[in-house]
Amino acid sequence: MTTNDIINPANLVYAKPSVLNDVPMHYCPGCTHGVIHKLIGEIIGEMGFQEKTIGIAPVGCAVFAYKYLDIDWQQAAHGRAPALATAVKRLLPDRLVFTYQGDGDLAAIGTAETIHACNRGENIAIIFINNGIYGMTGGQMAPTTLHGMKSSTSPNGRTVPLNGYPLDITKLLAQLDGTCYVTRQSAHTVASVRKTKKAIQKAFENSMLGKGTSIVEVVSTCNSGWKLSPADSNTWMVENMFPAYPLGDLKDI
């Protein structure tokens, strides 16, 4: 096969999703956000929902998500994305409305909005990127930071007497009657990326079927914040994050 054969559109087996904008991302090399953005772009395109989707961006590294996906977006105050999504979905019930939030946004400052949107069973999808750290502000401790894990505000490692316990908020959300689908996935291998894509697609479909709130947590890496190479971050995540945040469906009804 020659180069010309390879770039011949008829032979293309893979392309940038049309919903994903052709712009450089601000994310660090090795960051999980880019992969999840691409998956969301693929799914919206495949569902034919570009004209019917409103995304709610958080405060955190994904604050600029609206630059990367070619859909209408609202950017929320820190933690308030589920409140915005609640209003948007109730005022535009035939639209696909999803939030995209990190662990600081969703599980610390936005805990009340997250729990109550889920408990009301708002017909929205919540994409939850859990990397156990505040990435954008420079690697501070998050509610999800693991025991002993170092961050800029737990420089000697997180301890229970000082900081309490890592918060498994997804487990908590699965207990609420308003949630219909709660799953925890990752994106560090080809197989896990495919599983995460299926999970996000299911969450989007659920919200259009009016089944209640769907949460897809993606256990992610923040190699800059973790001070590790991208490859070492993946290994560290498998060895340390997965035991605390085990992958799989927590709820599927």
Added chain:
Amino acid sequence: MNNKKKDTEEVRLMKGNEAIAHAAIRCGCDGYFGYPITPQSEIMETLMELEPWNTTGMVVLQAESETASINMVYGGAGCGKKSMTSSSSPGVSLMQEGISYLAGAELPAVIVNVMRGGPGLGTIQPSQADYFQTVKGGGHGDYKMITLAPASVQEMADHTVMAFDLAFKYLTPVMILADGVIGQMMEKVVLPPFQPRLTEEEIKIKCPWATLGKPANRKPNYIYSLQLEAEEMEDLNLRLQSRYRTIEKNEVLFEEFDCEDAEYLIVAFGTSARVCQKAVEMARAQGIKAGLLRPITLFPFPTEQISHYANQTKGMLTVEMSAGQMVEDVRLAVNGRVPVEFYGRMGGIVPSPDDVFEALKKLIVK
């Protein structure tokens, strides 16, 4: 109870809070998001009783907090929908973050504050001590909020309609700054005529920036207030400030009683103005030429009109249910030309006309 039949009657007797609920439905409000707090809970209670989702399609939702309420308003406003919330002082303090975001994102929204005494949890009795919070900022950053100060149940209804018109005209949050008296008292009111809610096609024309889903033939719409480049952030600020100057030029509202030949001018808004009107009558009965200027808009403030009276009067008295907040704006307008004194009660006390008349004689007439 047949609410529909009731709504077709012209003159009604109801509380100020109830009037806001009726007026919201009638002016085509799309969404109300609120959290209970005295003395304004009748707004959401009335909406829930009227069930407008069955008639106009208006969404009414009890949120988990004032923080959530104001952010729901942000979400709705971002879709070009007529969105509102209401609360009382401590709850409005919680909303300040969201109000700043609404201003930064240039979104139209209506917020009602039925003020009660503070600081802290304070009291459930009426107060006007949130003037500074409302017209001087409250939230972070350089923004202004158009502020309407109703003094009757009729104005509670009228200002609800006007607030939405102004919010969409200038793409800014608008505050209706009432107090516990105006919210709780019952008066006659003629409710505004029914206007249908805007259709999505109408919203697309009126609010081309709204996030309704991106058709293939336009660029995506983003609702945001983040600018990492300082120059871009200054551009937004310059745009906002220019809009505020236009608002100051075009939207000042006030009412005057016996001002034409007044030698002594009382300046008061809301409930205080009603009390002061009686005090002016008492003064006139004793041959004292007193008048009352009642600002209806607190931002924009009737600076020019007050300045005009500084040339004609011997002194002014500002009366507020606070430690004296609006008095600073009156003094700025007067700029030292005549004495401007203050009389007020705090913590939920409403002054009596006798109190005001005595203060007028003691502080100004002398």
